[in-house]
Amino acid sequence: MKIGLFFGSFNPIHIGHLVIANHMAEHSDLDQVWFVVTPHSPFKKKSTLLDNYQRLEMVYLATQDYDSLKPSDIEFNLPQPNYTVNTLAHLHEKFPQHEFALIMGEDNLKSFHKWKNYEVILKNHDLYVYPRISDNRIENQFHGHKKIHFINAPIMELSSTFIRKSIKAGKNVEPMLPQHVWKYLDEMNFYR
Numbered sequence: 025m026k027i028g029l030f031f032g033s034f035n036p037i038h039i040g041h042l043v044i045a046n047h048m049a050e051h052s053d054l055d056q057v058w059f060v061v062t063p064h065s066p067f068k069k070k071s072t073l074l075d076n077y078q079r080l081e082m083v084y085l086a087t088q089d090y091d092s093l094k095p096s097d098i099e100f101n102l103p104q105p106n107y108t109v110n111t112l113a114h115l116h117e118k119f120p121q122h123e124f125a126l127i128m129g130e131d132n133l134k135s136f137h138k139w140k141n142y143e144v145i146l147k148n149h150d151l152y153v154y155p156r157i158s159d160n161r162i163e164n165q166f167h168g169h170k171k172i173h174f175i176n177a178p179i180m181e182l183s184s185t186f187i188r189k190s191i192k193a194g195k196n197v198e199p200m201l202p203q204h205v206w207k208y209l210d211e212m213n214f215y216r
């Protein structure tokens with residue numbers, strides 16, 4: 025199978041993530057999309073992060089009704105911060121029968137040259153890039169690259185940061201979250 029990996033903190037997972045992942049599964053040659061819950065992203069502070077298993081539970085709740093979308097805890101037992109190149113090597117060993125591609129927003133492609141061993145990632149994997157509004161420009165080396173595929177998914181300008189801040193300020197965020205996720209985080213009093 026060809027599997028697209030959507031890496032993120034998912035703190036919490038929101039409708040934006042789900043729309044992009046579903047679009048990739050439905051409108052590209054990817055058979056499945058796995059949401060890889062990252063314990064500690066290399067460029068992010070850990071301070072506002074919920075526990076790994078609580079973030080995984082929310083991804084599970086968001087994806088349970090979709091056959092082609094799956095949660096993954098593959099990074100939970102790998103060294104931190106989690107470098108994607110290491111995770112890809114680990115996945116290749118564990119699932120030699122699958123082909124793994126990376127899903128990322130245009131914003132992340134603009135800083136992709138700062139990722140650990142990004143040349144190795146590009147040598148061995150396809151990148152599926154969706155549009156995202158952001159500053160900066162895509163490096164020349166990535167224009168017309170045969171491993172980089174631009175997929176015309178809808179632009180969803182939501183962010184987990186905005187959702188967390190809104191909850192803290194007592195605002196209603198229900199429409200921005202998959203329904204089961206909203207119920208769970210409301211019951212658990214997360215981000216208040």
Ligand SMILES: Nc1ncnc2c1ncn2[C@@H]1O[C@H](COP(=O)(O)OP(=O)(O)OP(=O)(O)O)[C@@H](O)[C@H]1O
Pocket residue numbers: 031032033034035040041044128129131132156179180181182183184185186
């Ligand atoms: N609204 C969105 N549309 C498309 N991609 C998104 C959206 N929000 C986040 N992403 C991308 O999804 C991946 C996982 O996102 P992440 O969990 O880091 O969410 P985030 O909403 O950007 O989080 P935070 O606001 O906490 O930094 C990242 O590659 C991020 O760029």
Ligand SMILES: O=C(O)c1ccc[n+]([C@@H]2O[C@H](COP(=O)([O-])O)[C@@H](O)[C@H]2O)c1
Pocket residue numbers: 031032033062065066067068106107108109132138139140
């Ligand atoms: O491997 C790297 O050097 C690297 C650097 C930055 C980000 N990443 C991955 O990209 C994912 C999205 O990053 P972020 O910071 O936009 O949440 C994150 O979960 C990491 O898995 C990976």
